[in-house]
Amino acid sequence: MITGQKFVEGKGTYVDDINLPGMLYMAIVRSPYSRAKIASLKGGLNSSDYEGRMASVGEGGSGEINIYSEPVFAQGYTSYLGQPVAAVFGEDRYKAEDLLNSVDVEYEPLKPVMEIDAALKADPIHPGTKNNILIDKWVGKEFKDTSSPIVLEDSFYNRRVATNPMEPRGVVATYDGNRLTMWASSQSSQSIKEGLVEAMNLSPDSVRVIQADTGGGFGLKGGLHPEYVIAAHAAMKYKRPVKWIETRSEHLSSSNPGRGARADIKIFAGKNGIINGVTGEVYVDAGAYGGFGEFAPRFIAYQLTGPYAIPNGYVRAIATLTNKVPQGPYRGAGRPEASYFIERMVDLLADELKMDPADVRIANMSSEPFKSPLGLEIGAAKPFFQDALKEFEYGKRFTSDTAGLGFFVLVPGIGPGEGARIKIEKGRVKVWLGGDTAGQGHQEFVRTLIREELGIASDLVELQLGDTDAVKRGVGAWGSRSAITAGAAVIAASGKIKDMVIKDFGDYSPENALSGSYDIDHFEEMKGTLNSFGANIAVADVSPLGAIRVKDCWSYYDVGRVLSKESVWGQIMGGIVQGIGQVVSEEIAYSDEGELLTGSIADSGVLSADQVPNFVVKVAENRSDLPHGVKGLGEAPTIGVPSALVRSIEKVTGKRIRDTPVRPEDIAEDF
Amino acid sequence: MGKIKVRVKINGKERSDEVEPRMLLAHYLRDVVGATGTHIGCDTSNCGACTVVMDGKAVKSCTVLVGQANGREIKTVEGLSQNGKLSKIQKAFLDKHGLQCGYCTSGMLMASYWLLKKNKKPTEEEIRRNLSGNLCRCTGYQNIVEAVKYASELIEKEGEEEEVVVESQ
Structure with missing residues (x-):
């Protein structure tokens, strides 16, 4: 059972529940x-x-x-x-x-500068600067392709969305x-x-x-x-x-929204569907100041080959300054954008060649690990994708006439590692992590790992809230990283405690450990990559007026070893609704004159219970090389769902979809 | 600003306070009564985190002036468990993992509690429709719907909890 008793009793202590004298x-x-x-x-x-x-x-x-x-x-x-x-x-x-x-x-x-294109042409919004370009870098290596018979170009835009945690x-x-x-x-x-x-x-x-x-x-x-x-x-x-x-109104105007990325992409391909190269420009609308916008375009460009073994890639990564609140990370933080851009191009190629989108994808997958020209390292994609098609009963339950596929690689943020502290005192175990749980259920994986590593029953283990006085060094809970990095830190700290117990008692037993006092604060240094695959399939229903309803959405993700089924399924189902929201309704919109058009959380497009169906969630548990076997997870649905759903909307309406959210006027029947 | 006197029964306990007439019931519960289980997630009556039951009906307490609550009976999330025992709807949310960050949970519980009072055996569609005024950003709703279904089964099997009447002060 997941821990949440204090929340169902209304006994949580959120920051607005803290009151100090004076x-x-x-x-x-x-x-x-x-x-x-x-x-x-x-x-x-x-x-x-x-x-x-x-x-x-x-x-x-x-x-x-x-x-x-x-x-x-x-x-x-x-x-x-x-x-x-x-x-x-x-x-x-x-x-x-x-x-x-x-x-x-x-x-x-x-006169405000509200869009990327305008920013490129306009005088600088900040006096003393030369232009509105925050960053402009090339990723990959220049290549010339004069022999590919198919050259396709298109432009896509993931408009800004609010992060909208329920607690501002x-x-x-x-x-x-x-x-x-x-x-x-x-x-x-x-x-x-x-x-x-x-x-x-x-x-x-x-x-x-x-x-x-x-x-x-x-x-x-x-x-x-x-x-x-x-x-x-x-x-x-x-x-x-x-x-x-913060009030919700302040949240919508003044907290850092995510997405806000555009791309002009060109692919070079053979008539067999094999993509020989990808090139283009990625533009991020950084808003008025630096920060995440300095990082985002390169991170998107780096992932632009997706899970495919595309041998050539050269991408320009640009962030422009506009008169909007600075952009920030939102569940996926560059990963969904990259996946969306390449998946849209792959679907376009399938249409061009009149191939099934699944076949075009397979044609571009390796059965071996692959390092992309943009620097992205992936494992063998083909076996996983073939399993995904089986899990989806592709061709039977779902067909490419109405269903959209999304296939992606999830790149978790591993470096530089994470901290954890384990303190055993008076027969109980307290654990602090370097990153703070915000509802993902870190307590569950911590309890699983302590049970496995130290043999201590879960009801004796309590995860504490983040505290910079309690843990010397820590990073943060984002980038699908916590079970990987904080989990590794908990295991390493457990190992140290075990050694100390052996030193004290001659051998290790949970009883020995609980009868002593131990306190270990450990930072587990980690680097490298631990990328994993995921796939989605979705079917949309679109009314003549352009209202979208999702009929089906299935997921198949390689999450590595599952440490807590409730947490894993919870993360996936919650993320799916955010992925759907980005496609059907979520947006922070401004007029050309710079008025905020999004006046409420309802306007910002957060979906309610009656707007989504039940989901089918399947996972592959292919262990990673880590001691606890886990892989990244939290951002998988917001990466995979949008491209799958957009493809289905495209098939159902017969209209090419380029931007999210898909607005009713993009797809309504012509009257 | 002049003050008004309000007399409200909260979770079976009567109390009276002098408050500014502009005060919202949500702020009264949180800041005056100290019942911080009722949360505020928006300022446009969309999110439902502040849902409480007033005279037997679910209301968004951010849309009720405390003066409107005068003489009425309010049930908040703190009033769901009886004598330290979780109510069926609370138990169901825990057992079915119908919560993650916990912030929308109080409102979800109160909206669900009210739904099950008026409809003991709601269909999935009825549950989803009745919870459409309560937003959750974590769960994707599926487990919340499961939890309400499960609570409905528990009530069918074991009957409703008896409301414990707390003596007024």
């Missing part, structure tokens, strides 16, 4: 314009009090502060709708909201004159600490970040946000605890 509530004055000059600003805490910039930490973070780093408060001008301009503090949340009116800001709106962001900060303590809804207390230390120029010893129960993360809660720095600064300045809880 606590102030913080509310943020945000730019109502996507781009504006701040002609005058009076009131609140603002850039005249605090001039710092954000540090880029967490998934894909460079650890740096550079000229593209977001200022904590807008300085002289605003660069996205929702950007923090000032902060106010009240005795309760209503008074804090009231105080927003006490800040007097005069804006002179400017939030922190409580307090300062005792020496140390700053911050409770956060978090995927990585370690990264938030690192960010505060760098952005605020504090000594690492003077900052402690503690995770509260965390109501979902999906990429958003792994790094630093301006509001966290403001709350920390205010707690130090006013010498009172400060709470900030």
Whole structure:
């Protein structure tokens, strides 16, 4: 049974449930314009009090502060709708909201730069910079292909989507004159600490970040946000605890959304369906500042051959600055985009050659491991895919007339490893991990591993929430990495405890271990790749007006060894709905003038129970070489589902689909 | 701002407080009563994390002013278990893994509790329709639907829990 008793009793302690004596509530004055000059600003805490910039930490973070780093408060001008301009503090949340009116800001709106193409042509959005190109690199090796008879080109766009964890962001900060303590809804207390230390120029010893129960993360809660720095600064300045809880409206305007990537792709192929080369440009809409956008385009380009043995590849990876909230990682974080782009091209090739999409895929798979010209290392794809077709009863239950296939390689974020601490005391075991669980159920794999490694019953083992004082070094829970890396750290720490028990007692037994006191904090260094395959098949139903309903969605993923069936199935089924959402409804949209068109969580397209069917989930348990045999998992569904579903919509409507979400006007019958 | 006096019965226990008339029931429960099991996930009455049962009917407590709750009876997630024993709907959510991060769970439980009060044997479609005002980002809903079905079976087999009446103060 999965642990969750405190949650069904309403006894969780999320960050908004933490109340400290004398606590102030913080509310943020945000730019109502996507781009504006701040002609005058009076009131609140603002850039005249605090001039710092954000540090880029967490998934894909460079650890740096550079000229593209977001200022904590807008300085002289605003660069996205929702950007923090000032902060106010009240005795309760209503008074804090009231105080927003006490800040007097005069804006002179400017014409915003809202899309990638416009950004490439427009004058720089930031004075003192040359252009709106955040990054521009080539990946792979230039090649010439004059002999392939089939050359296909197309363009695709995965528009921005909100991460939308059900619990929005939030922190409580307090300062005792020496140390700053911050409770956060978090995927990585370690990264938030690192960010505060760098952005605020504090000594690492003077900052402690503690995770509260965390109501979902999906990429958003792994790094630093301006509001966290403001709350920390205010707690130090006013010498009172400060709470900030994001509203959903703030989430939609001001938290880092994911996707926002476009590609122009060209493939060269033979008439037998074999792809000889892929080239093109990947563009990421980084939003107004650097951070994840500096990493994303290269990460997408690197994966652009997908699970296929394509011998040539040369891809330009560009991120542009626009007047939107900075882009961030969202479940998959570059992996779904790459998979979508290549899968769309493979389906296009199947149509061109009038081949079954499954056959075109097989024609491009190796029975041996393969290293792509873009640097991606994959195992033998063909045997897995052939199994997937069998599991899907492809050709019988599903046919290419209506069903769409998606085949992908999942690249988990392994380096540089992860930390874990195991403490045995008074007959009980406490475990801390370097990355923070946000609902994935890390407790389950920890209990499984402790039971296997130390022979200790699960009811004696409790996973603790993240705490930078409890674990010396840690990374974070993202990139399908936790069971792999934190699991390996738990095993290594268990091994050390075993050795100590043997030293004390002459031999190891769980009873001996539980009768002693042991405390091991271990960082397991890990590098290299541990890529795994997955496949989806989906069938859509489309109404004449263009409303999409998913009839069937099956998954077959190689998850390695399953440590907790509930967690694995839970991750897959939840991810499927996010994958469907990206295709049928999810979007953070702006008008050309920079108005935010997405006004509520309903507008942002999060699907409800009556909009999705039951799913069929199958897994291959091909053990990895790790001691615990696991592979990556968490992001598999958001990678595999969109391309499968889009293909089905294409087959059902007869209309070529290029962009997500698929809008009703793209597919409605012509009247 | 002037204050109003409200008298509310929460999980069987009566209390009265002086509050600002603009206060939402959700904030009253969380910040005044200290019943933080009721969560807030949006500001547009879409997500349902704040669902409680008021006079026997599920409501989104972020859409109810505390003055509107005056003289009424509220049941929150904290009132589901009786004498430390989990109710059937809570047990079903645990057994069927109908939760992951736990944030939407309180609202899901209260919406499901209400559904099973008015319809002891809902079909899958009825469950999905009745939970359509409660968003979950983790589970994909399948196990939540399973949990409600399972709770319905438990109630059929073992009967409903008796409501324990708590003496008022």
